[in-house]
Amino acid sequence: MDTLNILIMGFISIVIINNLVFTKFLGICPYLGVSGRIDMAFGMGMAVTFVVTLSGTLTWMIDNWILMKLGLEVTRYVCFILVIAGAVQLVEMYLRKFFPTLYESFGIFLPLITTNCAILGLCLFINLWGINNLLEAVVLSFGAGIGFTMAICIMAGIRENLNLADVPQCLKGAPITLITAGILALAFMGFAGMIR
Amino acid sequence: MTNKSEANAGLYKDTLLAGLWRENPVFRLLLGMCPTLAVTAAVKPALTMGLCVIFVLLCSNIVVSLMRNLLKPHLRILMFTLTIATFVTIADLFLKAFQPEMSEVLGPYVPLIIVNCIIICRAEACASKNPLVVSIIDALGMGAGFTVTLCVLAGVRELLSTGKIFEAQVMPDWFVPWAAMSMPVGAFITLGLLLGLVNAVSKKLATKAQRKEK
Numbered sequence: 001m002d003t004l005n006i007l008i009m010g011f012i013s014i015v016i017i018n019n020l021v022f023t024k025f026l027g028i029c030p031y032l033g034v035s036g037r038i039d040m041a042f043g044m045g046m047a048v049t050f051v052v053t054l055s056g057t058l059t060w061m062i063d064n065w066i067l068m069k070l071g072l073e074v075t076r077y078v079c080f081i082l083v084i085a086g087a088v089q090l091v092e093m094y095l096r097k098f099f100p101t102l103y104e105s106f107g108i109f110l111p112l113i114t115t116n117c118a119i120l121g122l123c124l125f126i127n128l129w130g131i132n133n134l135l136e137a138v139v140l141s142f143g144a145g146i147g148f149t150m151a152i153c154i155m156a157g158i159r160e161n162l163n164l165a166d167v168p169q170c171l172k173g174a175p176i177t178l179i180t181a182g183i184l185a186l187a188f189m190g191f192a193g194m195i196r
Numbered sequence: 197m198t199n200k201s202e203a204n205a206g207l208y209k210d211t212l213l214a215g216l217w218r219e220n221p222v223f224r225l226l227l228g229m230c231p232t233l234a235v236t237a238a239v240k241p242a243l244t245m246g247l248c249v250i251f252v253l254l255c256s257n258i259v260v261s262l263m264r265n266l267l268k269p270h271l272r273i274l275m276f277t278l279t280i281a282t283f284v285t286i287a288d289l290f291l292k293a294f295q296p297e298m299s300e301v302l303g304p305y306v307p308l309i310i311v312n313c314i315i316i317c318r319a320e321a322c323a324s325k326n327p328l329v330v331s332i333i334d335a336l337g338m339g340a341g342f343t344v345t346l347c348v349l350a351g352v353r354e355l356l357s358t359g360k361i362f363e364a365q366v367m368p369d370w371f372v373p374w375a376a377m378s379m380p381v382g383a384f385i386t387l388g389l390l391l392g393l394v395n396a397v398s399k400k401l402a403t404k405a406q407r408k409e410k
Binding site for chain 1: 380393
């Protein structure tokens with residue numbers, strides 16, 4: 001029961017309270033780039049969720065079972081980025097085969113998941129927080145992906161309506177998106193301190 | 197001979213200046229947003245981050261430029277990332293050894309330089325196509341542009357959130373610090389407003405230049 005409790009708490013915490021986009025500033029590039037339409041945003045979120053779960057789990061295993069045993073922590077970053085690049089390649093191949101239209105609409109942003117800071121960032125945070133349990137690592141990485149999806153979908157919804165709003169010329173595009181993100185971050189700050 | 201070297205000098209100067217304003221990585225290309233937002237709560241970490249990025253950018257541009265003729269097209273991104281990861285590891289260990297406090301403050305954002313789009317973008321767009329000298333100058337210009345932008349953003353935020361710059365008091369006593377500026381909210385909104393300002397200024401400059409031509 002205790003483990004389950006910790007897992008649920010961890011999940012809620014990473015989705016809402018420590019949301020990667022709003023509190024850790026991770027994954028801002030796709031957040032600004034792909035949040036124009038809600039269906040694309042959702043697809044992107046799902047792809048990121050898949051990659052982040054896979055790579056979060058794999059890097060935890062590699063880190064704890066291989067690198068730490070052999071004393072090779074120096075090569076940690078190189079190993080992490082290799083795992084992530086491999087996972088993205090896998091998603092790319094899968095999408096091209098089974099969802100060609102979605103694949104087309106992602107364009108350059110799909111390979112750019114490799115350089116999505118949210119993914120490497122999460123792997124590093126798992127390491128930093130000293131998670132020493134495989135199950136926890138899996139739940140946290142999955143939660144991070146869900147949190148990202150949620151953030152990017154909220155943003156896409158707002159931006160679809162923002163197109164109709166009368167925004168000053170010089171603030172159009174990225175600036176107003178960032179300001180909106182700031183206000184969203186303010187809202188999410190309200191969740192801080194909900195657990196512990 | 198002189199003609200060629202003069203043309204070269206012009207090209208170098210142009211490349212160097214491009215990074216600072218015309219193609220400023222943060223304001224113009226919207227690259228490297230994560231560290232831009234995350235480490236700019238105060239000027240000192242922002243400066244450290246900027247220097248780290250300059251170091252990594254310089255080294256990776258040199259290496260990529262030297263091996264540009266050996267690269268296989270479909271493996272090049274992987275090679276870039278591995279090169280960058282190696283140099284970031286060096287920078288991270290250096291910080292841990294000589295600037296432990298800064299390393300603590302920056303935390304995972306130093307290893308996150310690996311996925312900073314600026315570096316991979318410069319490797320792809322510049323270093324993999326240009327000879328060594330141009331790549332070095334491009335790295336310096338882009339790095340400097342990034343660092344300056346980071347410091348400006350950090351300056352605004354540190355001033356408003358604590359009334360200090362570089363931990364030295366500048367605001368008068370009656371100034372009430374805006375705590376929100378040091379939080380994520382402040383980062384997003386300040387960057388958004390700065391971007392708007394840059395857009396407005398560059399538009400004004402463009403219309404002025406047009407009028408001059410007429």
